Amino acid sequence: MDTVISKIEQHTQIVSQYLRDLAEEKNNALGNEMTYQAVVDAEQKHFLLIQMGWQEHAFLYSVLIHLDIHPETGNIWIQQNNTEILVAQEMGEMGIPKTHFVLGFRPEHLRVHSDYAVA
Numbered sequence: 001m002d003t004v005i006s007k008i009e010q011h012t013q014i015v016s017q018y019l020r021d022l023a024e025e026k027n028n029a030l031g032n033e034m035t036y037q038a039v040v041d042a043e044q045k046h047f048l049l050i051q052m053g054w055q056e057h058a059f060l061y062s063v064l065i066h067l068d069i070h071p072e073t074g075n076i077w078i079q080q081n082n083t084e085i086l087v088a089q090e091m092g093e094m095g096i097p098k099t100h101f102v103l104g105f106r107p108e109h110l111r112v113h114s115d116y117a118v119a
Helices: 002-027 087-092
Strands: 035-041 046-055 058-069 076-081 101-103
Touching: 002 035, 002 046, 002 058, 002 087, 076 087
Parallel strands: 076 101
Antiparallel strands: 035 046, 046 058, 058 076
16 A cells, blocks of 8 residues: 555656646747646646637637546556647656556557556
8 A cells, every 4th residue: 555655646746747847848938829737636636737828819728638646556547638748658757657657538448458557
């Protein structure tokens, strides 16, 4: 149990920092007219990267990345990734193994054919 708690704490820190850094990078990009926010609910283990702003006469709002950390396994569930960013690969460079990610947006019967966790 202690290893799962330790895993959850480590993943919470890394995911939080990753999304904050990503939001800052996107907000500072040249020519950017949108606002990016990292939404971090460390207590409930929900993490979002959102994009919002005006494009001509329309207000745009979208969830670009949605991650959850499972309370029993400590695995990071990628619920949504509406970007070309390879989230698991980039966080892998920060120390999280591929086997700690679940592709939540894929059906379970397809997850078994990947290098990622199934649940």
